[in-house]
Amino acid sequence: MANSTHDTQTEIQDKAVLVSLITDEVKRSGINTEYSLEELVKLAETAGVEVLSVLTQNRESKDSKWFIGKGKVDELRAVAEELGANTAIFDQELSGAQVRNLEESLDLKIIDRTQLILDIFAQRAKTREGIIQVELAQLSYLLPRLSGHGKNLSRLGGGIGTRGPGESKLETDRRHIRDRISDLKRQLDEVMRHRYLHRERRQKTGIVQVALVGYTNAGKSTLLKQLTAADVYIENQLFATLDPTSRTMELPSGKEVILTDTVGFIQNLPHDLVASFRATLEEANEAHLILHVVDASSDMRDEQMKVVESILEQLGAADKPQIVLFNKKDACTPEQLEMLPSGEGYLKISAFDETDLLRIRELIQEHLSGDTLRFRIPAERGDLTSVLYRIGDVLLTEYDGNDVIYEVEIQRGEYEKYGHALSEFTES
Numbered sequence: 230m231a232n233s234t235h236d237t238q239t240e241i242q243d244k245a246v247l248v249s250l251i252t253d254e255v256k257r258s259g260i261n262t263e264y265s266l267e268e269l270v271k272l273a274e275t276a277g278v279e280v281l282s283v284l285t286q287n288r289e290s291k292d293s294k295w296f297i298g299k300g301k302v303d304e305l306r307a308v309a310e311e312l313g314a315n316t317a318i319f320d321q322e323l324s325g326a327q328v329r330n331l332e333e334s335l336d337l338k339i340i341d342r343t344q345l346i347l348d349i350f351a352q353r354a355k356t357r358e359g360i361i362q363v364e365l366a367q368l369s370y371l372l373p374r375l376s377g378h379g380k381n382l383s384r385l386g387g388g389i390g391t392r393g394p395g396e397s398k399l400e401t402d403r404r405h406i407r408d409r410i411s412d413l414k415r416q417l418d419e420v421m422r423h424r425y426l427h428r429e430r431r432q433k434t435g436i437v438q439v440a441l442v443g444y445t446n447a448g449k450s451t452l453l454k455q456l457t458a459a460d461v462y463i464e465n466q467l468f469a470t471l472d473p474t475s476r477t478m479e480l481p482s483g484k485e486v487i488l489t490d491t492v493g494f495i496q497n498l499p500h501d502l503v504a505s506f507r508a509t510l511e512e513a514n515e516a517h518l519i520l521h522v523v524d525a526s527s528d529m530r531d532e533q534m535k536v537v538e539s540i541l542e543q544l545g546a547a548d549k550p551q552i553v554l555f556n557k558k559d560a561c562t563p564e565q566l567e568m569l570p571s572g573e574g575y576l577k578i579s580a581f582d583e584t585d586l587l588r589i590r591e592l593i594q595e596h597l598s599g600d601t602l603r604f605r606i607p608a609e610r611g612d613l614t615s616v617l618y619r620i621g622d623v624l625l626t627e628y629d630g631n632d633v634i635y636e637v638e639i640q641r642g643e644y645e646k647y648g649h650a651l652s653e654f655t656e657s
Contacts, residue, residue, distance in 0.1 A: 243278040245316040325374035369501040440513040443522035444533035445493025525555035603656040
């Protein structure tokens with residue numbers, strides 16, 4: 230992927246004023262605007278932006294031309310000039326026309342929350358799959374907004390909003406961009422096909438998959454490293470992990486499972502990004518068990534959990550067996566710990582506590598274990614035999630004439646999925 234602007238020019242430091250518009254519609258949606266703005270500050274800092282100031286405005290509805298009111302535009306211009314800002318970052322998504330109008334009035338680079346998140350992903354993408362997914366999401370976002378980003382694309386110095394597809398691609402006409410999107414989708418389909426075949430091979434060999442999901446910066450990568458001794462990048466910043474990482478983890482019984490770390494979720498995660506990363510996120514959908522990692526010390530814990538649950542629902546993975554791991558208990562006050570749900574399916578942990586790590590392994594083992602059943606399968610039904618090996622642990626094999634008797638420990642969820650094919654061959 231060519232990054233002509235980013236690669237050939239010396240970047241000018243982005244110095245930004247952040248802007249949030251609070252409308253009646255936003256209030257009705259239940260979004261915590263104060264937390265959203267705090268998150269925008271972290272996103273900006275993660276992207277390498279120096280945040281100079283924050284402006285908020287309350288209005289009944291957004292202005293179709295300026296997004297914020299004309300008076301607030303004048304205030305933003307004055308603040309930017311006084312502080313020496315060269316960028317304005319909006320906490321909501323802007324239309325192409327709004328970007329164009331604001332740029333012409335303010336002479337600033339105009340970025341919205343979606344573009345900022347896409348930019349961070351562009352910085353973090355390392356694998357071919359990740360790079361394709363990010364470019365596809367960026368082009369899908371920019372295509373309907375081309376007329377509004379002319380100034381952004383021609384500014385010297387690069388920086389946020391200019392990484393990824395690159396200036397030369399975005400300045401071509403819509404037809405070429407549509408052709409590029411089609412090409413990227415073909416490439417992604419090929420990657421998805423390979424991922425599907427790889428997943429199918431793992432299932433046929435009986436390998437059990439466990440997926441780590443959670444809000445960004447909840448501690449998933451740290452947990453993966455502690456549970457598997459994986460050599461993974463860990464940093465206290467948003468979206469430190471982008472490309473999925475899978476490692477083998479041994480359970481107390483000696484059985485091995487595949488543990489996969491997935492990209493962190495965030496509220497208002499761009500739709501184009503969810504669509505582009507569906508192949509990656511489907512690791513959660515294909516998992517036998519989901520570990521939902523939660524930052525227990527966050528004041529926005531409940532809201533973050535709802536975001537994760539919502540995205541899992543979009544992916545069709547909401548009904549998957551799940552264990553909620555309340556991580557960072559060592560950073561919690563006694564009151565915070567007391568308020569956390571407890572009981573089956575919940576565990577309060579620190580990723581650095583060996584006792585907690587053992588308990589996680591034990592819980593996974595308990596969830597993945599199931600009932601021991603006996604099956605009498607005709608010898609010629611190799612298709613059913615392969616199903617048994619795929620969904621359970623074959624403990625005993627006996628031969629009786631033209632039949633083979635199998636004693637199998639089967640995971641509950643898997644038996645429910647394939648029970649219709651096996652029920653008539655089950656022995657009491």
